[in-house]
Amino acid sequence: MIRFENVGLRYGMGPEVLRDVSFSIEPQSFQFLTGPSGAGKTSLLRLLFLSMKPTRGLISAFGHDTSTLSKSQVPGLRRRIGIVFQDFRLLDHMTTYENVALPLRVLGQQESDYRSDVVELLKWVGLGERMHVLPPVLSGGEKQRAAIARALITRPELLLADEPTGNVDPSLAQRLLRLFIELNRLGTSVVIATHDLGLMEQVDARRMILSGGRLAIHDD
Numbered sequence: 001m002i003r004f005e006n007v008g009l010r011y012g013m014g015p016e017v018l019r020d021v022s023f024s025i026e027p028q029s030f031q032f033l034t035g036p037s038g039a040g041k042t043s044l045l046r047l048l049f050l051s052m053k054p055t056r057g058l059i060s061a062f063g064h065d066t067s068t069l070s071k072s073q074v075p076g077l078r079r080r081i082g083i084v085f086q087d088f089r090l091l092d093h094m095t096t097y098e099n100v101a102l103p104l105r106v107l108g109q110q111e112s113d114y115r116s117d118v119v120e121l122l123k124w125v126g127l128g129e130r131m132h133v134l135p136p137v138l139s140g141g142e143k144q145r146a147a148i149a150r151a152l153i154t155r156p157e158l159l160l161a162d163e164p165t166g167n168v169d170p171s172l173a174q175r176l177l178r179l180f181i182e183l184n185r186l187g188t189s190v191v192i193a194t195h196d197l198g199l200m201e202q203v204d205a206r207r208m209i210l211s212g213g214r215l216a217i218h219d220d
């Protein structure tokens with residue numbers, strides 16, 4: 001569904017952060033993206049989410065060469081991708097429910113059509129009791145799950161998560177991992193950027209390891 005061929009990335013006049021990176025994300029696949037701090041994991045996720053263009057190489061997303069996309073085509077492709085940012089990016093003046101429902105509102109859907117889906121998803125991530133509170137009163141783990149629910153509400157074909165267990169205790173990390181595995185079982189491709197070796201050891205999944213700007217792939 002997404003293919004990188006000899007992709008390179010640099011910020012401004014800086015050094016190349018990613019070098020000759022080639023890989024594909026297949027439908028219904030599960031992979032971890034790992035590597036030392038500063039290795040380029042977040043940058044690679046930004047490229048996957050089509051929020052940046054590579055400095056060189058080819059990125060093809062859902063059959064489109066992204067270098068030839070017009071600006072108006074990008075939102076349609078991005079809607080097929082859900083992303084959980086490292087810092088959650090929840091809107092503090094909206095309730096948990098409203099935050100999760102926002103992507104559907106933006107798509108012009110009516111609340112009567114999506115209300116039960118949002119409530120069901122919030123229950124699935126264990127936030128059924130917290131849906132009417134504002135993000136500032138949520139714990140770190142609750143915010144994490146709200147951000148995951150918001151990424152999933154549009155039923156994306158691909159979920160990208162940047163350090164999704166970075167702010168949570170080990171038992172919640174287990175729950176989140178089970179949630180991602182279940183989501184993958186239901187058909188979504190999953191890419192999890194993480195430093196957490198313990199997390200990766202629990203799943204026989206592909207590991208994409210970034211180091212010195214280069215990518216090595218270890219298949220399960």
Ligand SMILES: Nc1ncnc2c1ncn2[C@@H]1O[C@H](COP(=O)(O)OP(=O)(O)OP(=O)(O)O)[C@@H](O)[C@H]1O
Binds near residue numbers: 014017037043
């Ligand atoms: N907006 C930016 N402008 C300039 N340089 C950047 C920018 N974003 C990232 N970089 C640089 O690119 C390199 C890779 O950063 P990136 O955040 O992708 O790594 P990471 O593997 O996600 O790190 P971490 O595990 O610490 O989150 C770093 O050297 C960083 O300083």
